[in-house]
Amino acid sequence: DVKVTQSSRYLVKRTGEKVFLECVQDMDHENMFWYRQDPGLGLRLIYFSYDVKMKEKGDIPEGYSVSREKKERFSLILESASTNQTSMYLCASRGPGTSEKLFFGSGTQLSVL
Amino acid sequence: GESVGLHLPTLSVQEGDNSIINCAYSNSASDYFIWYKQESGKGPQFIIDIRSNMDKRQGQRVTVLLNKTVKHLSLQIAATQPGDSAVYFCAENGSGNTGKLIFGQGTTLQVKP
Numbered sequence: 001d002v003k004v005t006q007s008s009r010y011l012v013k014r015t016g017e018k019v020f021l022e023c024v025q026d027m028d029h030e031n032m033f034w035y036r037q038d039p040g041l042g043l044r045l046i047y048f049s050y051d052v053k054m055k056e057k058g059d060i061p062e063g064y065s066v067s068r069e070k071k072e073r074f075s076l077i078l079e080s081a082s083t084n085q086t087s088m089y090l091c092a093s094r095g096p097g098t099s100e101k102l103f104f105g106s107g108t109q110l111s112v113l
Numbered sequence: 114g115e116s117v118g119l120h121l122p123t124l125s126v127q128e129g130d131n132s133i134i135n136c137a138y139s140n141s142a143s144d145y146f147i148w149y150k151q152e153s154g155k156g157p158q159f160i161i162d163i164r165s166n167m168d169k170r171q172g173q174r175v176t177v178l179l180n181k182t183v184k185h186l187s188l189q190i191a192a193t194q195p196g197d198s199a200v201y202f203c204a205e206n207g208s209g210n211t212g213k214l215i216f217g218q219g220t221t222l223q224v225k226p
Contacts, residue, residue, distance in 0.1 A: 004156075031212060033213075035216075040218060041218065042202070042216045042217060042218040042219060043157075043202070043216040045213060048212075048213065050212075058213070090156055090157070092156075094212065100145050100147070100162075100206050100212065100214065101147060101159055101162060102157075102159075102214060103159070104149075104156035104157045104158070105156050106154075106155055106156045107154075107155070107156050
């Protein structure tokens with residue numbers, strides 16, 4: 001089974017802090033994604049990556065950046081955390097070819113105070 | 114714009130009954146659809162998917178129906194169990210072969226004992 005691991009289950013940060021959310025997958029997938037999940041808004045795509053050092057903006061990239069230095073790891077960075085970034089963050093990966101199925105991690109609940 | 118919507122935010126069923134969760138999609142170019150289940154405190158888990166060249170696909174206790182004429186997708190769960198209580202999301206792949214999924218907002222399924 002594909003395993004997508006997010007390093008933290010819960011995080012509490014202060015406004016203005018730089019925040020790193022880490023995600024690792026063990027299936028050699030090329031494609032990795034970061035979503036945020038908010039009540040009433042569903043899952044919204046922040047950034048995704050098709051390959052090492054490649055990144056593409058999703059639907060809501062403002063206030064975020066990403067890093068993909070190794071194939072298995074995709075990091076989401078909040079340069080200066082704000083209270084409106086309090087949310088559940090979900091990482092996902094997808095294999096090559098025509099499969100479009102995403103495999104998700106367990107999520108990181110981030111609270112920015 | 115593209116949107117995927119679920120008809121009801123909450124569905125309550127009796128244990129042992131069949132459940133039907135509905136989803137409407139707006140992009141007629143979508144050719145791949147998928148259902149996820151998300152239990153409290155966990156990331157979304159794949160349930161079943163279907164391509165547009167099919168109108169029905171069955172899994173273990175679950176069936177997905179696709180009606181392309183009215184752009185409607187449904188998930189049927191047979192003999193609903195307490196462990197089926199979760200939020201269910203539908204998603205479509207949209208247009209442009211981007212490899213991204215567009216998610217609906219989710220329906221909460223509550224199973225009464």
